[in-house]
Amino acid sequence: MSKKKSVFLFGAGATLEWGSPSTAELTEIVLKSGFSTTDGKLTLTQFIYDKLLANGFTAGSVNFETIINVVEELIVYYGKFNYAEHFDKNLLPSLLYCFFTPTFEKELLNFTVKGGEIKHGYQIQTPAGINYQHSHYAYHSEPPSQFFFQHLLNELLTSISARISSYAYHAAGHSVIDHESKISGLFVKWMQQLQPSTILRLYTLNYERIFKVLLARSDIKVFEGFDCDECVGYTDLLRANIKRIHSDSDANVHYNLHGSAFWKVLDLDKEQLPNAEIVLTAGMNLPIDNSPATFQVEKGKTLMVTNIVTGYQKAQKAMISPFKQMQAAFDRDCCFADHIFIIGYSLADEHINESVKTAIRHNPEVKIFLIDPFFIKNNRELEIALKFNPFRQTGNLSPTNVSDHVYAFMNGSFLVYALTFEEFLILQTDSKSQLAERLSIMKFPASNTIRTNWLKPGL
Template sequence: MIPRTIVLLGAGASRDAGAPLTSDLAEILVRKMNQSPRPGPEVQALNFVYSAMIGHQGEDGSDPLRAVNIETLVSAVRLLQARESHEVAPFVAAWKAGALGFGRASGSRAFNGRAAKSAVEKAIDHRFPNGDELANLIEGIARDVARPREDYAFKALESALLKGIRSELTNLSSVDYLRPLGDLASAQPGGLAIVTLNYDRTIEMMASEAGIELDTGIERWTPGVPFSFERKDGRINLYKLHGSVDWELIDERPNLRTVRPPKIEVVIDRADVEEFDPAAAPPRAPGLPWIVVGDREKLATDGPTLDLLHAASEAFAEATSLVVVGYSFADSHINAMVRNWMAADPTRTMTVVDPGWPSLGSDEPRGHFATAYGASDDHNQAGVIPRIAVIAESAASGLARGLDMLPSRPEVWATAEWAPDPDGGEVAIRLHGPSLANVTVEAVAGGQGVNVFASSEERSTFVPSSRRFARYVGPIEQGAQFSVFPTVPIGEDSLELTLDGDDLVGHRRISVPALIVPPVAPPNS
């Protein structure tokens, strides 16, 4: 199969352009909405939801700072709007105090006033075909008066949050660091498929500045019609699985949603356009963006999400290597797509650019992928090439290398030079392979274990499996040199060292023969 790369982008891929992460975005919007000189009921509702989620996270001693991101926040707000009809409602004896009171007066009174006025005007103009429709409308108004529209504040809050998301993700800085994606689209036959979970327009901006053709497919998407992307040299096919800040739902008629499918259009903000084609759809002030922000809506059937996900799966099937940038592996449906793609062909590989990649053994999805594909030496996989590689850097510093890099096992992990002396001498070790954590060093001379003293640490631990002493030397960066000192004279016996440590995707056990360095003759006096 011809080598072909596909790219998956998470929020971290846009961070270097000034886009906040999902966790930071929630905090930013809370702070800005509370700066309003006359905060309305939606701000009260925001403060209630945000503080309740943080408090709940801290009840069992968990980190409250990780309790809320923008997706969980919007998901909670939408759930509270439909709390009485939610499937869990019969099991909730009482909603948390405060969830029912925001915006009752202002929201309900404004709504019922408009509805009553409309009903009277229609009755006067005889636009009701029969009395039943007028009676039903009046009955609804009366019912709402008796039971106010308690969801008003939460609906207003959802709108405010969506507008805030659009605002925060629109004013971005330079996207030059993303140019390697454009270069790959130009160099790779059939262009480049980029699957993004982000709502921002960083890739569109980069493509425009670089003169790269780009297709999101959204304007030709039609519900019920097969949806696919054509590969084309020099083009980026951009699969925006969770929507975009410049997408909007048009012709939305909630009362006809059952029989009239939705349609998405790309909105151009007049403020962002210097010249535009008057024959095209005129720019206008943006409304609410079509973005999938709630955890429960990422597989929603009413919209392009599933069609985009299917099209992305087809693009994955054509690829031999995956480059993941700034994605924390927090979305289960995306993880399943990556998992299934990796499982379908043992030659497929994944390179991840992520400055926050966790240490080996982490009990989170990233740790699970590392364990599955890192080819650890303690899993009887010594010498096996890993199927995953990690560059622990930001997108700005690691993207170009990530696009060129495939998982591999270095031909030379480390070298050692030994300068013996009557006390044992000094062994200088240089690490050429990936950086290692939790490094210990074992030494053998003449078939016998030899204790060594580390220049950076003075403690050793006994390794029962080898019946030798291992000296702990701590984390070692790629390219770094460190020394160990045998504690007994060794004579002319060969000295063999074993380095034991963890890189980002696997456990490594590396044999390193120590080459004897001839003594340097003193200069002639």
């Protein structure tokens, strides 16, 4: 009997019970990180935050990703055109720079060029006139303002990586992952129950390897895009197995769609030319230790190559390996999946949502399960109905209340569990669940019925 295929998409909320940070905590970390304004009164990130609020944004609409996106757009603004021909000294400014005059340069550009001369291999100082110990050398015709904001972005990503390390560090000699916790046990038990009859295709938007490690510890082999087991050798720089990511659709996998703190950006190739490559290493990587690497998906728009992808340039940054191949695998898997579990994800990334929408439209047999404890609190019924219901065209936008915590859309083909991940796992692994019996007799429009095995697919 052929196995069913289940796709699992994990967002930030999926790992909170392992100690991962909330969006609010990461925002606070970013607001306190990086360089200061020229008067030394604020961090640049706090200055950016304040200006956004002063121009119509609400506190609820600005988080760490918004702030990082501003920094990334400043890198684009100050970048130079024709990066690929960087030996040409007559580089053009970015397209935006030709049309818009900056407003806050006096406050933001708190740096000087070491030695005062802009030349091949210069370094920056920040605050202005003070040597910056993590300054790299400008070897690729980077304009100083662009180079400054590249260093700022590395500072912010380093602060995020350090927080990830506090709950997800795992190496041969030391691990902070609580393998014996209740939540770890429940997750492993669920995967073990599914695995004999199900291909496990795990995708995470987080920046760690927790689920890969837990599965490896429970003897479930999982390919993560790099050829390795639970741990990586301390001196290893593992290249992604791109051909296998492309070709192997029947293995258990764990892919980091937005990168990993365990990944490292190599800014130069073996000929010492600026062709960046991402590799997997044994431990956490701090971006401040690596020279800023850039690329252009769109001509004239300079983007940073980073091991973790945040902000609002995710879709563009997903055009390089191994992001590109992992995103393609996710898109393909959604189209052929029997079940898609969406856990702790806010539905905020449209390039991710597009794959789910495609599955709903072109994979009529797929069953989708959304686990979101804030479904009621945040009044998300309309958001889910508008984002996904039109792709199934059922004509009914309102959900059916199956139980106190379960809601059905699209004639029951899309179930929402207003539960934490731990509560959901208890439900999945508890053979005495009474909710399954209630689901087995619930009737939906067009005579559709949600059966007991809907609640516990694969069991």
